[in-house]
Amino acid sequence: MTGTARRRVLHVIPSLEQGGAERLLASLIEAASPDIQHRVVVLFDRVFFRPPGAEILSLNLPGRVGPRLALALPGALRRLRRIxxxxxxxxxxxxLYYGNLLAAMARSPGTPVLWSIHNTSFAPGLGALKLRLVDQICARWLGHVPARVIYCADSARRLHEARGYAPDRSVTILNGIETTRFRDDPALRAVGRARLGLDPRAWVIGHFARFDAQKNFPLVLEAIARARPALPPIAVVMAGRGVADAPALAGLVARHGLADVVRLLPPLDHMEEILPAMDLVLLGSGHGEALPMIAIEALASGRRLVATAVGDVPALGLPAEALVAPGDVAGFATAIVAVANSDALTWRELGADTRARFDLGRCVAAHEALWRQPALGAAASVGGALGAPVGMDMS
Incomplete structure (x- = not known):
């Protein structure tokens, strides 16, 4: 313990690349109260978000999970303990799982550890075998370490408790966004369209995700191709990590006859300008999502949204025609057409509701209340969790 006026919080996260959890951490730090000081340790030297006021340190682990990573792990733990x-x-x-794992393995006596979990289910098959293993190590062997396990959504909490995470350590703190930034604003729409070089008259579909099987780009592209004849002339913006330089994705776009309308871009910053430039935002994930930041931000910006029913997405209040079963290409295409023809007023009202429900200030206050709890230190000193409250919801 520092014994100083400012409370020090050390965050351990795989990277600060573009992603929902990473964006939330950056937002929490940017909005931090003056009496709380943050420092971030990334396992892999990949940084997109650089929140002001927080030093970022890297353990420089190899970029891929495998033998090299296993060999480098002892040295990384020593560096984390030294930090x-x-x-x-x-x-x-x-x-996230690897950040939780290292935070637990490198723990210092008397210093409480918290875990933060931002996903639900895993990919089917062997693809997520290593991640499943880390998940079970955390649940079964290291589950006694964290004083609290913070979930960004109730769907994530329920699934992890079913997999062995201790219910008496659970805290649900819903994701939050800066509602002064994400709003339905014609001026921002004009800025975003100019920034992307879009025709002010175009009907623009946006898909913002890393190029990964979880995000189901094949479903999204096929659904757009099926829906296209029933839509006004469209432009499609796809942006995220690995999107701009993936030959496989470019080939998929071409096979669906969409090369004339799809733009493949790297991760974009200042999404509060980009989202208002869209007419429709798509979320096609097949698994894993808990409470996707992009869905909240799109709705807060007054955008139409078509999404698969993953994680807490069904609790966002979307019209029934906008919610689709994961993997249902035909249903997704039908939803695109239905939502394209839906009343804009419905989405503006949903935007106002979203801004009220997911204001970042509530999320920051809930995290900071937890970080300030003196009893967390008592829990750490005896190697257990707090006895109460159980299943606390700080949303």
Missing amino acids: QRDWQPDLVQGW
């Missing part, structure tokens, strides 16, 4: 020894944080918060 804790030198900085003396009041608590350590792990983010």
Whole structure:
């Protein structure tokens, strides 16, 4: 413990690349109260978000999970312990499975550890075998370490408790966004369209995700191709990590006859300008999502949204025609057409409701209340979790 006026929180996260959890961490730091100081340790030297006021340190682990990573892990744990020894944080918060794993394995006596979980189910088959293993190590062997396990959605909490995570350590803190930034604003729409070089008259579909099987690009592209004849002339913006330089994705676009309308872009910043430039935003994930930031941001910006019913997405209040079963290409195409023809007023009202429900201030206040709890230190000193409250909801 520092014994100083400012409470020190050390975050351990795989990277600060573009992603929902990473964006939330950056937002929490940017909005931090003056009495809380943050430092971030990334396992892999990949940084997109650079929140002001927080030093970012890298453990420089190899970029892929495999033998090289296993060999480098002992050295990384030593560096993480040295960082804790030198900085003396009041608590350590792990983010995502690998961040949670290292935060637990490198824990210092008397310093409480928190875990933060932002997903639900895994990919089917052997593709997520290593991630499943880390998940079970955390649940079965290291589950006694965290004083609290923070879930961004109730769907994530329920699934992880069913997999062995202790219910008496659970805290649900819903994701939050800066509602002064994400709003339905014609001026922002004009800025975003100019920035992307879009025709002000075009009907624009946006899909913002890394190029990964979880995000189901094949479904999204096929659904757009099926729906296209029933839509006004469209432009499609796809942006995210790995999107701009993936030959397989470019080939998929061409096979669906969409090369004339689809633009493949790298991750974009200032999404509060980009989203209002869209007429429709798509989320086609087949698994894994808990409470996707892009869905909240799109709705807060007054955008129409078609999404698969994953995680807490069904709780966002979408019209029935906008919600589709995961993997249902025909249903997704039908939803695109139905939502394209839906009343804009419905989406403006949903935008206002979303801004009220998911204001970042509530999310920051809930996290900071947890970080300030003196009893967290008592839990760490005895190696257990707090006895109460159980299943606390700080949303």
